[in-house]
Amino acid sequence: MASFTPSAFxxxxxxxxxxxxxxxxxxxxxxxxxxxxxxxxxxxxRTARNFLAQLYQTWLTLTTAQRADWTAFAIFANIKMRxxxxxxxxxxxxxxxxxxxxxxxxxxxxxxxxxxxxTPSVFSAVLEIGxxxxxxTGSRSFVSADEFVIxxxxxxxxxxxxxxxxxxxxxxxxxxxxDHVHLESLYTNIYGxxxxxxxxxxxxxxxxxxxxxxxxxxxxxxxTLS
Numbered sequence: 001m002a003s004f005t006p007s008a009f010x011x012x013x014x015x016x017x018x019x020x021x022x023x024x025x026x027x028x029x030x031x032x033x034x035x036x037x038x039x040x041x042x043x044x045x046r047t048a049r050n051f052l053a054q055l056y057q058t059w060l061t062l063t064t065a066q067r068a069d070w071t072a073f074a075i076f077a078n079i080k081m082r083x084x085x086x087x088x089x090x091x092x093x094x095x096x097x098x099x100x101x102x103x104x105x106x107x108x109x110x111x112x113x114x115x116x117x118x119t120p121s122v123f124s125a126v127l128e129i130g131x132x133x134x135x136x137t138g139s140r141s142f143v144s145a146d147e148f149v150i151x152x153x154x155x156x157x158x159x160x161x162x163x164x165x166x167x168x169x170x171x172x173x174x175x176x177x178x179d180h181v182h183l184e185s186l187y188t189n190i191y192g193x194x195x196x197x198x199x200x201x202x203x204x205x206x207x208x209x210x211x212x213x214x215x216x217x218x219x220x221x222x223x224t225l226s
Contacts, residue, residue: 051103055096058109066112070095073113077214101208101215105148127153127203127223133184134195134225136205147209149181150218154202155191157222161200199225 020033062070071091079089079097089097099109125138136151188194195201202222208215 048100051100052096054103055099055109058099058111059092059095062111067091069112098214101150124219125205127201127221127225129195129197129225130180132180132182134187135183136181136203138180147207149205149207150215151181151183151203151205153183153187154222156193157200157202159200195225197225201225 020031059067068091074089074091074094077089077094079094081087081089081093094113095110098113102109125136127134127136129135130137136149184195200222202220204218204220206216206218
């Protein structure tokens, strides 16, 4: 940012020309540059946009009765908005949220919420190094046929750091048994690091019912791997 003294012909120049912005404040005239927005169009972004477009088009095909069912289900589910805890999702938003997660895990779109609304059982979990490498081990058999786990992990945390100021990245979990979510290969592919004992990693996890689409609140923690 730089200040300048305009000539008589440019005594009140303001506005934007390309990436150059001319403005005036209490100190006089100022010139600054702005960057142009960049669309990285990553594979993940394209996939998410395709999912949202698919869900929007599906919503348009729903009957009035189906939309009313989603409105009623939204009242029952009582899902709070992420950025405003005083507001709750309406029928359309509930349809999008539930089915977006289902698409991420290769499940079909629910056009009508199921009347047998099942909320997954509460569980706790520990992030540890098991026989197959990094894994999330539950306090119960939490990966059953009618639910799946949503899990996000940080890169290794430094001493004194916490997960709250570190980016958590979603891991599309796969399971090999009902007691563990195996994360070794995913973690290595995403972060380029092989988890080892002594590393501190932040994690948030939840469970979603494939029957109803209802989800447990996320639990946050961080673990020193052992």
